[in-house]
Amino acid sequence: QSVLTQPPSVSAAPGQKVTISCSGSSSNIGNSYVSWYQQLPGTAPKLLIYDNNKRPSGIPDRFSGSKSGTSATLGITGLQTGDEADYYCGTWDSSLSAWVFGGGTKLTVL
Protein backbone atom coordinates (compact mmCIF):
# COMPACT_ATOMS: atom_id res chain seq x y z
CA GLN A 1 0.00 0.00 0.00
CA SER A 2 1.68 3.22 -1.20
CA VAL A 3 1.49 6.48 0.75
CA LEU A 4 0.72 8.27 -2.53
CA THR A 5 -2.26 6.98 -4.53
CA GLN A 6 -2.20 6.75 -8.31
CA PRO A 7 -4.62 5.02 -10.68
CA PRO A 8 -3.15 1.66 -11.78
CA SER A 9 -3.71 2.39 -15.45
CA VAL A 10 -4.87 5.02 -17.93
CA SER A 11 -5.27 4.88 -21.67
CA ALA A 12 -5.93 7.21 -24.58
CA ALA A 13 -5.54 7.35 -28.33
CA PRO A 14 -2.53 8.81 -30.13
CA GLY A 15 -2.68 12.59 -30.31
CA GLN A 16 -5.05 12.83 -27.37
CA LYS A 17 -4.43 14.15 -23.86
CA VAL A 18 -4.26 12.18 -20.63
CA THR A 19 -3.92 13.13 -16.97
CA ILE A 20 -2.53 11.02 -14.14
CA SER A 21 -3.47 11.88 -10.58
CA CYS A 22 -1.43 11.48 -7.40
CA SER A 23 -3.20 11.84 -4.08
CA GLY A 24 -1.45 12.26 -0.76
CA SER A 25 -1.79 14.11 2.52
CA SER A 26 -0.68 17.19 4.41
CA SER A 27 2.50 15.45 5.52
CA ASN A 28 3.70 14.83 1.97
CA ILE A 29 2.19 16.51 -1.09
CA GLY A 30 0.54 19.20 1.00
CA ASN A 31 3.87 20.26 2.45
CA SER A 32 6.50 19.38 -0.14
CA TYR A 33 7.44 19.38 -3.79
CA VAL A 34 6.12 16.78 -6.20
CA SER A 35 8.15 15.16 -8.95
CA TRP A 36 7.13 12.78 -11.72
CA TYR A 37 9.10 9.95 -13.34
CA GLN A 38 8.68 7.97 -16.54
CA GLN A 39 9.92 4.39 -16.71
CA LEU A 40 9.99 2.78 -20.12
CA PRO A 41 10.05 -1.05 -20.14
CA GLY A 42 13.40 -2.44 -19.07
CA THR A 43 14.96 0.93 -18.30
CA ALA A 44 15.74 3.12 -15.29
CA PRO A 45 13.28 5.83 -14.25
CA LYS A 46 13.66 9.24 -15.87
CA LEU A 47 12.72 12.58 -14.33
CA LEU A 48 9.87 14.34 -16.15
CA ILE A 49 8.74 17.03 -13.70
CA TYR A 50 10.32 18.42 -10.53
CA ASP A 51 9.37 21.14 -8.06
CA ASN A 52 5.68 20.51 -8.88
CA ASN A 53 5.71 21.91 -12.40
CA LYS A 54 9.24 22.37 -13.75
CA ARG A 55 10.62 20.38 -16.68
CA PRO A 56 14.29 19.38 -16.90
CA SER A 57 16.03 20.36 -20.10
CA GLY A 58 15.18 17.96 -22.91
CA ILE A 59 11.68 17.15 -21.65
CA PRO A 60 9.13 18.38 -24.20
CA ASP A 61 6.39 20.78 -23.15
CA ARG A 62 3.83 18.05 -23.91
CA PHE A 63 4.49 17.04 -20.30
CA SER A 64 3.18 19.28 -17.51
CA GLY A 65 2.72 19.09 -13.78
CA SER A 66 0.45 20.80 -11.30
CA LYS A 67 -0.31 20.63 -7.61
CA SER A 68 -3.32 21.67 -5.57
CA GLY A 69 -3.55 21.03 -1.84
CA THR A 70 -2.73 17.38 -1.22
CA SER A 71 -3.01 16.23 -4.83
CA ALA A 72 -0.88 16.52 -7.93
CA THR A 73 -1.48 15.85 -11.60
CA LEU A 74 0.73 14.93 -14.54
CA GLY A 75 -0.61 15.94 -17.94
CA ILE A 76 0.57 14.59 -21.27
CA THR A 77 -0.72 16.07 -24.54
CA GLY A 78 -0.22 14.92 -28.11
CA LEU A 79 0.16 11.30 -27.01
CA GLN A 80 2.65 9.17 -28.90
CA THR A 81 3.13 5.40 -28.85
CA GLY A 82 6.57 6.06 -27.38
CA ASP A 83 4.88 7.51 -24.28
CA GLU A 84 3.71 4.03 -23.27
CA ALA A 85 5.41 3.55 -19.91
CA ASP A 86 4.91 3.46 -16.17
CA TYR A 87 4.63 6.85 -14.48
CA TYR A 88 5.39 7.53 -10.81
CA CYS A 89 4.89 10.53 -8.57
CA GLY A 90 7.23 11.16 -5.66
CA THR A 91 7.74 13.55 -2.77
CA TRP A 92 9.19 13.91 0.73
CA ASP A 93 7.00 12.86 3.65
CA SER A 94 7.81 14.87 6.76
CA SER A 95 5.92 12.54 9.13
CA LEU A 96 7.72 9.44 7.90
CA SER A 97 11.02 11.27 7.33
CA ALA A 98 11.15 9.37 4.08
CA TRP A 99 10.88 9.91 0.38
CA VAL A 100 7.69 8.27 -0.94
CA PHE A 101 6.53 7.18 -4.37
CA GLY A 102 3.09 6.45 -5.74
CA GLY A 103 2.29 2.91 -6.79
CA GLY A 104 2.72 3.78 -10.45
CA THR A 105 0.37 4.22 -13.39
CA LYS A 106 0.69 2.25 -16.61
CA LEU A 107 -0.09 4.39 -19.64
CA THR A 108 -1.39 2.64 -22.73
CA VAL A 109 -1.58 4.55 -25.99
CA LEU A 110 -4.27 2.72 -27.95
Place this chain on the structure above:
Amino acid sequence: EVQLVESGGVVVQPGGSLRLSCAASGFTFGDYTMHWVRQAPGKGLEWVSLISWDGGTTYYADSVGGRFTISRDNSKNSLYLQMNSLRTEDTAFYYCAKDIPGWVGIDCWGQGTLVTVSS
Protein backbone atom coordinates in the same frame (compact mmCIF):
# COMPACT_ATOMS: atom_id res chain seq x y z
CA GLU B 1 27.48 14.11 -18.77
CA VAL B 2 26.25 12.83 -15.41
CA GLN B 3 26.84 9.10 -14.94
CA LEU B 4 25.94 6.81 -12.07
CA VAL B 5 27.13 3.22 -12.29
CA GLU B 6 26.04 0.70 -9.68
CA SER B 7 27.83 -2.55 -8.94
CA GLY B 8 27.80 -5.35 -6.41
CA GLY B 9 24.49 -7.05 -7.14
CA VAL B 10 24.67 -10.83 -6.80
CA VAL B 11 22.69 -13.82 -5.55
CA VAL B 12 22.92 -14.08 -1.75
CA GLN B 13 21.30 -16.37 0.80
CA PRO B 14 18.73 -15.11 3.32
CA GLY B 15 20.49 -13.69 6.35
CA GLY B 16 23.53 -12.79 4.31
CA SER B 17 25.24 -9.46 3.71
CA LEU B 18 26.17 -7.46 0.64
CA ARG B 19 27.65 -4.06 -0.17
CA LEU B 20 26.51 -2.14 -3.22
CA SER B 21 28.63 0.61 -4.75
CA CYS B 22 27.80 3.50 -7.05
CA ALA B 23 30.48 5.35 -9.01
CA ALA B 24 29.54 8.91 -9.90
CA SER B 25 30.99 11.13 -12.61
CA GLY B 26 30.14 14.24 -14.59
CA PHE B 27 29.19 16.42 -11.61
CA THR B 28 30.60 17.60 -8.29
CA PHE B 29 29.55 14.55 -6.28
CA GLY B 30 30.31 16.08 -2.89
CA ASP B 31 27.76 18.85 -3.44
CA TYR B 32 24.70 16.62 -3.67
CA THR B 33 22.40 14.49 -1.57
CA MET B 34 22.22 10.95 -2.94
CA HIS B 35 19.56 8.22 -2.81
CA TRP B 36 19.15 4.49 -3.14
CA VAL B 37 15.84 3.40 -4.66
CA ARG B 38 14.84 -0.19 -5.35
CA GLN B 39 12.33 -1.98 -7.54
CA ALA B 40 11.30 -5.59 -7.10
CA PRO B 41 10.80 -7.37 -10.44
CA GLY B 42 7.43 -6.34 -11.88
CA LYS B 43 6.70 -3.98 -8.98
CA GLY B 44 6.81 -0.23 -8.33
CA LEU B 45 9.55 2.04 -7.07
CA GLU B 46 10.46 1.89 -3.37
CA TRP B 47 12.74 4.49 -1.84
CA VAL B 48 15.41 2.94 0.39
CA SER B 49 17.68 5.62 1.83
CA LEU B 50 19.30 9.00 1.36
CA ILE B 51 22.50 10.65 2.56
CA SER B 52 23.29 14.35 2.65
CA TRP B 53 26.20 15.87 0.77
CA ASP B 54 28.57 15.55 3.72
CA GLY B 55 27.25 12.26 5.07
CA GLY B 56 26.03 13.97 8.21
CA THR B 57 22.35 13.22 7.65
CA THR B 58 20.86 9.89 6.66
CA TYR B 59 17.31 8.59 6.39
CA TYR B 60 15.98 5.08 5.80
CA ALA B 61 12.73 3.43 4.80
CA ASP B 62 11.15 1.53 7.70
CA SER B 63 11.53 -1.70 5.71
CA VAL B 64 15.36 -1.49 5.82
CA GLY B 65 16.09 0.56 8.93
CA GLY B 66 18.49 -1.22 11.29
CA ARG B 67 19.65 -3.58 8.53
CA PHE B 68 20.98 -1.28 5.78
CA THR B 69 23.57 1.50 6.08
CA ILE B 70 24.15 4.18 3.49
CA SER B 71 27.54 5.89 3.27
CA ARG B 72 29.66 7.90 0.85
CA ASP B 73 33.26 8.73 0.10
CA ASN B 74 33.41 12.12 -1.58
CA SER B 75 37.13 11.73 -2.28
CA LYS B 76 36.28 8.70 -4.42
CA ASN B 77 33.01 10.04 -5.88
CA SER B 78 31.32 6.94 -4.54
CA LEU B 79 28.09 5.99 -2.78
CA TYR B 80 27.59 2.74 -0.88
CA LEU B 81 24.80 0.64 0.60
CA GLN B 82 25.74 -1.97 3.18
CA MET B 83 22.95 -4.54 3.35
CA ASN B 84 22.82 -6.96 6.31
CA SER B 85 20.32 -9.59 7.45
CA LEU B 86 19.00 -9.84 3.91
CA ARG B 87 15.49 -11.19 3.34
CA THR B 88 13.84 -12.64 0.27
CA GLU B 89 11.72 -9.48 0.04
CA ASP B 90 14.91 -7.44 -0.48
CA THR B 91 15.21 -8.99 -3.95
CA ALA B 92 15.13 -6.05 -6.36
CA PHE B 93 16.98 -3.83 -8.77
CA TYR B 94 18.80 -1.20 -6.73
CA TYR B 95 19.23 2.24 -8.29
CA CYS B 96 21.66 4.94 -7.21
CA ALA B 97 20.17 8.38 -7.82
CA LYS B 98 21.13 12.05 -7.50
CA ASP B 99 18.97 14.59 -5.69
CA ILE B 100 18.05 18.05 -6.91
CA PRO B 101 18.98 20.60 -4.22
CA GLY B 102 16.01 21.41 -2.04
CA TRP B 103 14.69 17.86 -2.31
CA VAL B 104 12.41 18.86 -5.17
CA GLY B 105 13.13 15.73 -7.19
CA ILE B 106 15.61 13.07 -8.20
CA ASP B 107 17.16 14.01 -11.51
CA CYS B 108 19.65 11.29 -12.44
CA TRP B 109 19.45 7.53 -12.04
CA GLY B 110 21.93 4.73 -12.61
CA GLN B 111 21.09 1.67 -14.66
CA GLY B 112 20.54 -0.44 -11.54
CA THR B 113 22.11 -3.57 -10.10
CA LEU B 114 20.11 -6.72 -9.32
CA VAL B 115 20.20 -8.20 -5.84
CA THR B 116 18.63 -11.63 -5.50
CA VAL B 117 18.09 -13.07 -2.05
CA SER B 118 17.41 -16.77 -2.36
CA SER B 119 18.44 -20.06 -0.85
